[in-house]
Amino acid sequence: MPPPDVDSLPAEFSLIARHFRPLCGEGALDLADDAALFMPPPGRQLVFSADAIVETVHFLPEDPPDTIGRKLLRVNLSDLAAMGATPLHYLLTLSAPRSTPDAWFAGFAAGLAADQAAFGVRLLGGDTASTPGPISLSATIIGHITPGQALRRCGAQPGDGLWVTGTIGDGALGLLALRGEIADPTQHLAQRYRVPQPRLGLHLYGIASAAMDISDGLLQDAGHLCRAGGLAVEIDAALVPLSDAARRAGRPEVVLTGGDDYELLLAVPQAREAALLAEAERAAVAFTRIGTFLPAPPSVHVIGGPSALPSGWSHF
Amino acid sequence: MPPPDVDSLPAEFSLIARHFRPLCGEGALDLADDAALFMPPPGRQLVFSADAIVETVHFLPEDPPDTIGRKLLRVNLSDLAAMGATPLHYLLTLSAPRSTPDAWFAGFAAGLAADQAAFGVRLLGGDTASTPGPISLSATIIGHITPGQALRRCGAQPGDGLWVTGTIGDGALGLLALRGEIADPTQHLAQRYRVPQPRLGLHLYGIASAAMDISDGLLQDAGHLCRAGGLAVEIDAALVPLSDAARRAGRPEVVLTGGDDYELLLAVPQAREAALLAEAERAAVAFTRIGTFLPAPPSVHVIGGPSALPSGWSHF
Structure with missing residues (x-):
């Protein structure tokens, strides 16, 4: 009986060797x-x-496919950014369906490689499987931090300001643009949907009293900070920072409740605002005060917002 | 305008709070x-x-659904067993489709809870999402080990024996049984397919020269040890240990090439066989020598095997 041909690996192992082994960091043992x-x-x-x-x-x-790899890494990196951690590795x-072309994997891995270089992370391990359904991706990101210095969702106090980084709503508007529901002549919105910007590298320990990233919509995620702190928050819709493209889109309800921002949402005591603005300048990241925490359930x-708002995105 | 109702969380958060928060370990921050x-x-x-x-x-x-939770944990735990590591946490x-009933999540979480207790691991974090396709699950398992004492796939030497734990083929035969293709009067095979047994807690450092777990079929995975060691291996099919149920099934080609065993596959120098058998007795785990590594490409x-063998399972 002829021996199984172990020199020609099954296609799964060839795929891993060609596309994912080059992404390995120390300790990944070549994914072997x-x-x-x-x-x-x-x-x-x-x-x-x-x-x-x-x-x-x-x-x-x-x-x-390169933007899909980058988005997978970035949504995970954004969680580390929300805690103030420095990224190290990911799994x-x-x-994917068996029919997925090799070029898709090549593009996906190229996106991972680009963002590995941009954010200083390396692949530590993982698994590939076939599915009869849509492509499903998962990453576990590993970072590190000085013990006790993680930013938490709890901790906001009455009188703290509610602050955001960057601009809000671009991601959700980008999805509408890609569906053909709104115009996006500069492709700014689509790009923000496909490749969000995790706000890593900010030094917010001792400045922010609470923090999270905005993934499920500004209002819903502000609600999380409220529940974690036992507080209410009042948001002035006119203060929510918009990109030029988002302003032109004129869809304030999407800005306030759409997901996929991956900006940071912070509670900052008034006494720390000067320190926050100094960090904003150092890091060249825009921080905008959009509201105030109040001693209430x-x-x-929302002040000055659209008259009808859907509640935030929920998967179930 | 009425404020969004932040007291009644979207269903996704209720689901996490009810089913997954009770699984949390220290450091999981209540998944909040x-x-x-x-x-x-x-x-x-x-x-x-x-x-x-x-x-x-x-x-x-x-x-x-409880067996699905247990299988997810166990296939990951089996990878730690293959390295000789002690499990700690998982993400x-x-x-899942939006139509997935709450009872499915309750059963899935109950299976996780049972195996958390059995194996001493706790949930550290994670994510839930909706999908239009089949339920897709992923876990990242975290274990620990004395530095430098991980078992590796490389390291087998000519003359080392090829050993397996437990019995081989039950998982793949269990899938055939569940598909109605073979009889399984005791449900032993189906149970082994659904709830594999990770071989944790064995002390094989200094005994095994190479190790891995068998997930893709005995012959294919033996090929991995061969490639990693630059060796051939000769397997005596008659020595491959079978459960009574697998023997009755009479499908040796499935036993040798089917996946889902999650038993360990080891290279053991002859001089360490006494130590291996002592460890087998201490741990009450069967170890069986099924072949020998040879100095060849x-x-x-396979000696004495069925005349036609499919090659090992490959996802792509």
Whole structure:
């Protein structure tokens, strides 16, 4: 009986070797072992987050595959940014139909490679599987931080300002643009939907009293800070920072409740505002005060907003 | 304008709070923050693995949901077992159709809870998402080990024996049984397909020269040890240990090439066989020598096997 041909690996292993092995960091053991090894940096607390993204739910079948890889990494990196952590490594699982062309994997891996270089992270391990359904991706990101210095969602106090980084609403408007529902002549909105900007590298420990990233819509996520702090917040819709493209789109209800921003949402005591603005200048990141926390049962009040608002995005 | 009702959370958050928050370990921050915090045990090397399982590919729509949770954890735990690591924590991502009944989540979480207790692991974080496709699950498992003592796939030497734990083929035969293709009067095979047994807690450092777990079929995975060691292996099919149920099934080609065993595959020098058998007795785990590594180009030879063998399972 002829021996199984072990020199020609099944296609799954060839795919991993060609596209994912080049992404490996130290300890990944070339993705050729059952698990990866990692010696933690001494004296540091590790920070972990896992996010899944699904074709047609979080990205579109026609999105360039490199942007899908970058979005997967960036939504996970954004969680580290929300905690004030520094990224190190990630693990990846990928389920795709058997018919997925090799060029898709090549593009996806190229996007990962570009953002590995941009954010200083390396692939530590993962798994590939087939699926009869849409492409389903998951990453677990590993970062580190000085023990006790993680930013938390709890901690806001009455009188603290509510601040955001960057501009709000671009991601959700980008999805509308890609669906042909609004114009996007500069492609700014589509690009922000496909490739969000995790706000890593900011030094907010000792400045922000609470923090999170905005993934499910500004109002819903502001609600999370309220519940975690036992407070209400009043948001002035006119203060919410918009890109030129978002302003032209004229869809304030989408800006306030759409998801996919991946900007930071912060509570900042008035006494720390000068420090916040100094950090904003150092990092060249825009921070905008959009509201105030109030001593009241958890709720989100919007002043000057559109008359009808859907509640935030919920998967279930 | 009425404020969004932040007291009644969207269903996604209720689902997480009811089913997954009770699974949390220290550092998971009640799954209410953007990421989890983890202070690594001093002086220990961490071990990471991530595996995905997909409905209809790795489990069946009619499988009891508790067994799906247990299988997800166990296939990941098996990777730690293959490296000789001790499990600590895991992160979970879950994509399911919006129509998935709450009882499915309750059963899935109950299975996780049972195996958390059985294996001493806790949930550290994760994500839930909707999908228009099959349920897609992914876990990243975190373990620890004495630095430098991980078992690796490389390291087998000519003359080393090829050993397996437990019995081989039950998982793949269980899938055939669940499809109605073979009889399974005791349900032993179906149970082994649904709830594999990760071989944790064995002390094989200094005994095994190479190790991995068998997930893609005995012959294919033996080929991995051959490639990693630059060796051939000769397997005596008559020595491959079978459960009574597998023997009755009479499908040796499935036993040798089917996946889903999650037993360990080891290379053991002859001089360490006494130590291996002592460890087998201590741990009450069966170890069986099924072949010998040979100084030849990587290949897998089977003596006394069935006349036609499909090559191992490949996802792509």
